[in-house]
Amino acid sequence: xxxxNKPDLDDSLNVTESHDRMLREAAAVSREKHVxxxxxxxxxxxxxxxxxxxxxxxxxxxxxxxxxGSLFDYDQTVKPGYVxxxxxxxxxxxxPPAEALAVYIKKGQKIYSSKCQGCHGGDGKGGPAYPSxxxxxxxxxxxxxxxxxxxxxxxxxxxxxxxxxVMPSQKAGMTAVDLAGVMTYVRNSxxxxxGDVITEEMAAHALKLAEERSDxxxxxxxxxxxxxYLAPLEGEPLDPTxxxxxxxxxxxxGAAG
Amino acid sequence: MSAPSDSPDDIxxxxxxxxxxxxxxxxxxxxxxxxxxxxxxxxxxxxxxVHSPGFWDSCPWMTYGRVQPAHExxxxxxxxxxxxxxxxxxxxxxxxxxxxxNAGTILMAGHVWNLALSLGVIGILxxxxxxxxxxxxxxxxxxxxxxxxxxxxxxxxVQFKVRPQGHTYISQWYLMAALIWFPxxxxxxxxLVHGFSGSPLGAAxxxxxxxxxxxxxxxxxxxxxxxxxxxxxxxxxxVYNYALSLIGFWSLAIIAPWAGLQKLTxxxxxxxxxxxxxxxxxxxxxxxxxxxxxxxxxxxxxxxTVNVSPTLRFTVWGLVFLLALGAASLLLNSPGIAxxxxxxxxxxxxxxxxxxxxxxxxxxGAIYFIVPRITRREWLSRRLIKWHFFVSIYGVISxxxxxxxxxxxxxxxxxxxxxxxxxxxxSTVYPYAVLNTVAxxxxxISNFFFFIHLTLMWLRLGRRSSHPTLLVHRHSxxxxxxxGDIDNTGTASAH
Numbered sequence: 015x016x017x018x019n020k021p022d023l024d025d026s027l028n029v030t031e032s033h034d035r036m037l038r039e040a041a042a043v044s045r046e047k048h049v050x051x052x053x054x055x056x057x058x059x060x061x062x063x064x065x066x067x068x069x070x071x072x073x074x075x076x077x078x079x080x081x082x083g084s085l086f087d088y089d090q091t092v093k094p095g096y097v098x099x100x101x102x103x104x105x106x107x108x109x110p111p112a113e114a115l116a117v118y119i120k121k122g123q124k125i126y127s128s129k130c131q132g133c134h135g136g137d138g139k140g141g142p143a144y145p146s147x148x149x150x151x152x153x154x155x156x157x158x159x160x161x162x163x164x165x166x167x168x169x170x171x172x173x174x175x176x177x178x179x180v181m182p183s184q185k186a187g188m189t190a191v192d193l194a195g196v197m198t199y200v201r202n203s204x205x206x207x208x209g210d211v212i213t214e215e216m217a218a219h220a221l222k223l224a225e226e227r228s229d230x231x232x233x234x235x236x237x238x239x240x241x242x243y244l245a246p247l248e249g250e251p252l253d254p255t256x257x258x259x260x261x262x263x264x265x266x267x268g269a270a271g
Numbered sequence: 272m273s274a275p276s277d278s279p280d281d282i283x284x285x286x287x288x289x290x291x292x293x294x295x296x297x298x299x300x301x302x303x304x305x306x307x308x309x310x311x312x313x314x315x316x317x318x319x320x321v322h323s324p325g326f327w328d329s330c331p332w333m334t335y336g337r338v339q340p341a342h343e344x345x346x347x348x349x350x351x352x353x354x355x356x357x358x359x360x361x362x363x364x365x366x367x368x369x370x371x372x373n374a375g376t377i378l379m380a381g382h383v384w385n386l387a388l389s390l391g392v393i394g395i396l397x398x399x400x401x402x403x404x405x406x407x408x409x410x411x412x413x414x415x416x417x418x419x420x421x422x423x424x425x426x427x428x429v430q431f432k433v434r435p436q437g438h439t440y441i442s443q444w445y446l447m448a449a450l451i452w453f454p455x456x457x458x459x460x461x462x463l464v465h466g467f468s469g470s471p472l473g474a475a476x477x478x479x480x481x482x483x484x485x486x487x488x489x490x491x492x493x494x495x496x497x498x499x500x501x502x503x504x505x506x507x508x509x510v511y512n513y514a515l516s517l518i519g520f521w522s523l524a525i526i527a528p529w530a531g532l533q534k535l536t537x538x539x540x541x542x543x544x545x546x547x548x549x550x551x552x553x554x555x556x557x558x559x560x561x562x563x564x565x566x567x568x569x570x571x572x573x574x575x576t577v578n579v580s581p582t583l584r585f586t587v588w589g590l591v592f593l594l595a596l597g598a599a600s601l602l603l604n605s606p607g608i609a610x611x612x613x614x615x616x617x618x619x620x621x622x623x624x625x626x627x628x629x630x631x632x633x634x635x636g637a638i639y640f641i642v643p644r645i646t647r648r649e650w651l652s653r654r655l656i657k658w659h660f661f662v663s664i665y666g667v668i669s670x671x672x673x674x675x676x677x678x679x680x681x682x683x684x685x686x687x688x689x690x691x692x693x694x695x696x697x698s699t700v701y702p703y704a705v706l707n708t709v710a711x712x713x714x715x716i717s718n719f720f721f722f723i724h725l726t727l728m729w730l731r732l733g734r735r736s737s738h739p740t741l742l743v744h745r746h747s748x749x750x751x752x753x754x755g756d757i758d759n760t761g762t763a764s765a766h
Contacts, residue, residue, distance in 0.1 A: 041647075043644055046504065047505070047506075050503055051513045052509045053509035053511050054513070055511050055512050056512075057512050061564055064560060065561070068554060068556045071601055072550045075553055
């Protein structure tokens with residue numbers, strides 16, 4: 015092939031041709047070498063070996079096996095505690111999720127300040143004419159009894175034995191969420207540390223019990239409470255640290271628990 | 272074509288081919304270099320906004336969400352595609368041994384391409400971007416671009432059809448494949464996205480496939496085909512193993528169209544698509560390695576020529592970047608790593624490695640080879656080429672290293688602080704973002720040297736000499752006088 019390689023015009027072209035004007039102008043073209051596709055060198059084994067390694071990697075990805083992990087392991091990609099903001103309505107950003115206990119307490123605080131605070135006080139200590147909720151056995155004890163006092167009212171002696179007169183029913187306009195919130199708030203405020211959440215489901219059970227009474231707005235006495243309502247409200251207990259949506263109260267997808 | 276016939280007729284034919292293509296090829300190269308400068312400027316601005324968000328924040332045209340897509344659009348369609356057009360029409364003419372008879376049409380279509388692209392980039396900066404990477408231009412741009420593409424390249428297909436010998440060199444395989452693939456994926460992807468008001472999810476899937484196809488089905492075959500011409504041509508040595516090059520071509524043709532959907536891992540699309548995409552993207556390393564090793568083996572036999580030839584120096588580094596691209600494709604798409612890097616700057620780094628590292632270096636090599644032939648002038652300055660080479664290589668390597676390592680940091684931060692704001696994770700790459708801006712400034716400097724040099728050549732101000740501009744002091748002691756001596760072969764007649 016050597017004679018076909020003409021690295022330089024002046025070295026390899028004969029004199030007559032090199033004086034041709036066209037060739038002078040096309041010096042770069044004239045000194046070009048030829049493309050030779052006759053290469054037949056034996057291919058090194060390591061080239062095939064590296065291609066084999068590439069195939070192994072590709073196979074692992076396709077077969078979703080091996081220690082490389084998986085493209086579609088959602089348990090791995092969406093981790094516990096992962097927070098996903100709610101962008102559902104009109105693209106507006108919903109409030110960020112929070113722990114269940116805090117969400118219910120926040121809701122209950124609003125109900126308490128409108129319905130309860132007038133008598134029991136902002137600090138829950140009551141006063142001379144009203145019983146204290148702080149450390150109250152009935153507030154912290156069986157949840158059915160506590161809920162029926164709120165919904166039906168109370169007459170006669172309270173948990174401390176002292177008779178404060180009649181507490182009227184607070185049932186008017188009370189939804190299950192309101193009741194759940196206010197119960198959770200009272201049981202976890204003013205020094206009370208029940209630590210649990212009264213869920214919407216439990217509160218709905220309480221509303222059902224109240225409806226089943228012959229006169230739902232008739233205040234209950236200690237005897238009636240002890241006789242019928244010394245039991246917990248029915249419903250799935252909720253982990254107080256569970257991340258829930260503050261609006262829907264539903265657990266956030268992919269959260270712990 | 273392997274027939275060793277350096278007869279005056281043969282030289283005359285090659286010279287005639289070069290002359291017939293002078294205007295369109297020089298137009299594509301200089302216009303591409305100008306777009307490259309625009310792309311780099313926009314790249315500096317968008318990169319600066321990552322670490323200094325207050326930079327020009329009062330100007331809505333210069334917000335990150337507009338500058339970044341405008342930067343990528345200018346890089347891909349302004350520089351990449353135009354450099355590819357120049358290489359395709361020149362190389363196909365040479366290999367098919369046909370002078371170009373449609374230079375005027377090609378030149379006009381090139382102007383249409385530039386006009387559509389300019390309006391598209393202005394549209395992006397004005398806020399009309401589509402939000403889909405590499406398909407950012409407003410919907411008016413794609414039809415004129417596709418039509419001008421056809422007007423530019425159809426003649427190359429005709430030349431291939433009427434080539435004198437039945438034999439086909441490997442570069443022609445690659446070029447023909449790219450010529451056919453580009454209208455296929457460009458047309459179908461844009462038609463599916465802009466022609467139908469389908470689901471946005473479907474558009475995202477089409478876009479992911481298009482993005483991958485643009486790199487693997489157009490830039491890769493054009494640059495590999497060009498390298499298969501340049502390396503044996505300049506060294507004068509046979510291709511290391513010609514059969515291997517055919518394996519490389521067919522593996523690319525079989526594998527590359529399947530890649531792309533791995534970008535949508537976790538999206539609600541049929542499960543097999545991301546798996547198939549990752550599989551194909553990893554397998555892309557095979558054609559990349561085969562072509563890269565085959566040509567590097569060819570070049571390695573003549574290290575002296577590689578060192579002194581501007582063409583080979585750029586091309587060989589482009590091939591090294593091709594091997595790196597294959598390795599990066601393998602690593603970034605392996606499931607364990609993909610989960611970390613899927614939503615990081617690694618994707619950008621991969622694009623830069625492919626478009627600026629691999630494709631552009633081969634294109635620079637091709638330009639340093641082609642331009643002296645079609646202008647009949649030699650490159651003016653050894654130093655300008657050297658500066659262009661070294662500053663480019665530092666810039667590209669910096670960007671690739673910075674984005675890939677930064678992406679790992681960002682990905683790990685995203686994985687470990689997923690319960691806090693994403694901003695916290697992205698801020699871990701702050702130093703990498705600063706380095707990225709510096710690296711783009713390097714590329715701006717390198718392109719300055721390149722653009723000046725190319726413009727002077729375009730203006731026919733190149734050196735009149737029969738000696739090539741090599742990257743050594745070789746001819747200073749030659750009987751032809753010191754290098755740079757003007758016109759030692761007589762007065763050239765102007766054309």
